[in-house]
């Protein structure tokens with residue numbers, strides 16, 4: 001690919017973001033970098049896209065759970081009895097519909113006893129605000145650790161709204177697990193909820209005028225489910241109102 005067509009990634013130096021937001025954890029694993037590159041490719045068709053989402057979820061999920069506590073558990077091997085370990089907290093997986101659905105199976109492979117609680121949110125494409133349309137949470141929290149699963153952390157609006165819902169539910173500890181984040185979304189979520197760890201495969205350059213992550217991968221829901229709806233749903237047609245909302249977010253990120 002010609003050098004001039006490569007997207008620049010130097011806008012927000014990673015060290016700066018990681019210093020400003022100590023809750024941010026960005027994978028440096030070579031397998032993650034490799035698979036994410038395939039995922040971004042506009043030529044990757046939905047079947048392979050879904051497989052890659054699943055594989056990347058496994059890898060980033062493994063990293064996100066590195067600090068979960070264990071308690072001692074006895075186990076008898078064919079040779080002797082020894083003290084092993086079992087995962088201590090009850091874990092809830094919270095996929096944000098639709099795109100988060102593609103991350104669930106991999107996480108269930110890692111933690112088959114997890115509970116899965118679905119939250120339905122879509123982002124209003126004009127205001128970029130999240131709109132809740134589905135919530136099956138019971139009255140009180142049934143788990144100690146919640147992992148929010150959503151491939152894209154763009155403005156951070158959907159994620160911050162999900163954390164609000166989970167905190168009102170009584171979730172004690174919450175982690176956001178995403179594939180790609182924009183600096184603007186990291187700022188929004190971290191400033192609203194500094195106690196929430198953010199685990200991502202990569203942090204990209206910035207949002208465009210429509211609130212899409214650049215270079216990103218386009219629309220994660222459409223690419224997984226093959227629902228690209230034509231030019232009107234392309235991530236590249238700005239409206240003045242949406243562009244101003246994005247500029248406001250970027251000004252907030254730039255101060256202090």
Ligand code: PRP
Nearest residue numbers: 097098099122123154155156157158221
């Ligand atoms: C996407 C994505 C996130 C949200 C991120 O969902 O999966 O939920 O946008 O954007 P934000 O950080 O600016 O809130 P979308 O609204 O496209 O819904 P979908 O998954 O049903 O396609």
Ligand code: URA
Nearest residue numbers: 154212213218219220
């Ligand atoms: N949602 C997506 O699927 N992609 C983006 O870049 C932003 C929001």
